Amino acid sequence: MSGTVVVAGLCARPLAESARAAGWRAIALDLFGDADTRRASLRWHRIGDPAAGAIDPALLRHALQRAAREPGVLGWVAGSGFEAIPDLLATRIPGLPLRGMEAAAVRQVREPAAFFARLDALGLPHPEVSFDPPLADEGWLVKRAAGSGGWHIRHAGEAAGGGCYWQRIQPGEPMSALFLADGSRARVVALNRLVVRPLGKLPYVYMGAIGPIRDEALAPRLEQALAALVPAFGLRGLASLDFVARQGHPCLLEINPRPSASMVLHGDAWPGGLLRAHVRAVDGELPRDAPSPAPGVRGCLTVFATRPCRVGLALSGELAQSPHCHDLPAPGAYFTPGEPVCTVSTAAGSADAVLVDLDVRAGQVLHRLSPCEELVA
Structure with a gap:
């Protein structure tokens, strides 16, 4: 089965990358439009304000209606962010079926x-x-x-x-x-x-x-x-x-x-x-085989800003080149304390070793963020 799948959520990057691994094209709908989300997608549309941290129903419906006109579209998949608005899962868009749990079940x-x-x-x-x-x-x-x-x-x-x-x-x-x-x-x-x-x-x-x-x-x-x-x-x-x-x-x-x-x-x-x-x-079909065991242990960790800061051009380039950085912000992006900056990942032989390495990688990103005192209220 080939074609295009629409993936929607607060952050659509994992879904978009998984769609690409399946051989599908992805239309990504989320709040951030991070560089790697766009890279994994045919197109990206914003469906909410990142500062609000919530999906905007009107923006979502408009984006789904546009995506439904894509030739060979298979449907749409809902990720995070619909917990507060399950009724949106009942949105009926001609030619764009929901590939997931229905609103009543959720x-x-x-x-x-x-x-x-x-x-x-x-x-x-x-x-x-x-x-x-x-x-x-x-x-x-x-x-x-x-x-x-x-x-x-x-x-x-x-x-x-x-x-x-x-x-x-x-x-x-x-x-x-x-x-x-x-x-x-x-x-x-x-x-x-x-x-x-x-x-x-x-x-x-x-x-x-x-x-x-x-x-x-x-x-x-x-x-x-x-x-x-x-x-x-x-x-x-x-x-x-x-x-x-x-x-x-x-x-x-x-x-x-x-x-x-x-x-x-x-x-x-x-x-x-x-x-x-x-x-x-x-559609009612589970894999016949057990999942293939991955070697070692993997981990991912969101890096949250601890102070008003921005991502400088040099750091943006380094993050984009690193295989261990994801949800990549645009150069010059500003963050207030508590906002997500990016995600880091790693792999090791044990869960404890993974956690240590994740914290080290997160600390390296935080250290390189440029302070922005003008963002202090």
Whole structure:
């Protein structure tokens, strides 16, 4: 199958690169239009303001309508950013079918009361949750149902607003299972360790992933959980299950019913890449063979600005030439504290070694950013 696929999300680069690996042309729709996203794409269209960190529904619809006129277009794939606006997944564009989970199914997965009630019915472990503020704030978090990436998580006691729920803090290692599903069955691609750290006042922001993590105790328990979850929610395509691991036991947090950023670590799991596997899984076909084990361990880490800064011309050129830098900003791009600058990657023999190397690479980028005192409010 050849043709053009439209990929949309907050950052479409992983999807666009996976489309190219599948032999497809990609039309990328995202907020940033980074250099490598454009390089992997036939065309790029902005669908939101990077400063707002959200997809603009009107811009998305317009971009999808334009893309539908592309000869040989196969459909569109939704990545991150639709958690808060699942109704956009119900957008019907003639000649451009959605290749992924439908809006109604996504709402069911992302609605906390229904999701955790289903986990209880299936006998699957999860942290204690409440839909009313706890009597004592200590040991609790407040989360927004429509959030993603940890940007919606606060310590209990802070302003909550509508659409929030409370969850008891669960000790352990934050992890995820990247998997394919056909509506009734699942095939695990890999287990990943999530790099989750404080950012400003936010206590748990997703910054990257490391994998594959090989754990003989965890793996069968995650497969059993997914064997129950996939038919219960009708999950289809490439998705991820987030959990906290402790002593070989997973405590489930949420399902992201769309291609996860961790897909960049496992692009060679099957010939043709993960986006092709995603489209086939949506159509009801899982790979017959187990994923090819990648040598060693891989990792990626988002570099966030720690001060007002910009990317100078020399640094921009160096980042573009490095095989370990991704989501490449344009020369002269400005960043305020907490904004993502780029992503770094590496590979090593262990997860701990990967994390050390990622932090070194991130520090090198931060050191080279030019300070911009004029950006200080």
